[in-house]
Amino acid sequence: MKILFQPIIVSIFLFTILLNAQNDTFPLENKNVLIVYGGWEGHQPEVFATKIASWLKGQKAIVTISDSTQIYLDKTVMSKVDLIIQHITMSKIQANESKALENAISRGVGLAGCHGGLGDTFRENTEYQYMVGGQFVKHPGGQVDYTVKIIAQENPILKGVNDFSLHSEQYYMHVDPAINILATTRFSGDHDSWIEGVEVPVVWTKSFGKGRVFYSSLGHNKEDFEIPEVWEIMVRGVTWAAGSKMN
Numbered sequence: 001m002k003i004l005f006q007p008i009i010v011s012i013f014l015f016t017i018l019l020n021a022q023n024d025t026f027p028l029e030n031k032n033v034l035i036v037y038g039g040w041e042g043h044q045p046e047v048f049a050t051k052i053a054s055w056l057k058g059q060k061a062i063v064t065i066s067d068s069t070q071i072y073l074d075k076t077v078m079s080k081v082d083l084i085i086q087h088i089t090m091s092k093i094q095a096n097e098s099k100a101l102e103n104a105i106s107r108g109v110g111l112a113g114c115h116g117g118l119g120d121t122f123r124e125n126t127e128y129q130y131m132v133g134g135q136f137v138k139h140p141g142g143q144v145d146y147t148v149k150i151i152a153q154e155n156p157i158l159k160g161v162n163d164f165s166l167h168s169e170q171y172y173m174h175v176d177p178a179i180n181i182l183a184t185t186r187f188s189g190d191h192d193s194w195i196e197g198v199e200v201p202v203v204w205t206k207s208f209g210k211g212r213v214f215y216s217s218l219g220h221n222k223e224d225f226e227i228p229e230v231w232e233i234m235v236r237g238v239t240w241a242a243g244s245k246m247n
């Protein structure tokens, strides 16, 4: 009995180590991720959805993609989802769909997104903005040179990422005082003199009920995601919002 028992214990021990090792390598393994895209075509929502889906599949996540907010009413999908990545600029949402999304996040589903796909969405819907933690209002000067300043160097989403510069839309956002600011940008005032020196959040996290919300204002087009820092922040934010262990 003793001879049989010990190998079983050792096997369980080794299996546990192996399982943990796999989770370290693929923290999103077996996570159910729903990607919902749409809205203004200028932000190439389908291109973004395809790119992030491809990365997630590489991380062994279980991915569902939809081009309609009606998916938020699908109880089968919503009952098992761990994370929602939404990329819908402007557009509109039905009240019951919006409510279903908010209910999911408040009960613990993560929400992640970027730029106008999460932060300039359903403009007339203040409940939605309350959940996300900010709303785009303008990008003075259109495409400009600007710097992203890392504020929370020790946060796992930004650890090892240094300040960086890019040429893209510098989002001026109205933000919720409850957000946890991870990175900011300072406005030069070259285009609107009265905002000279104003610092606006670029990357943040926040809670909404039991849900984790991640937002980055970076990512106007697919070229922006070729900037290593922009993509790294995005995928780490996605990992955090899913409640996965950060490497």
Ligand SMILES: [Zn+2]
Pocket: 043, 115, 116, 169, 219, 220
């Ligand atoms: Zn844009």
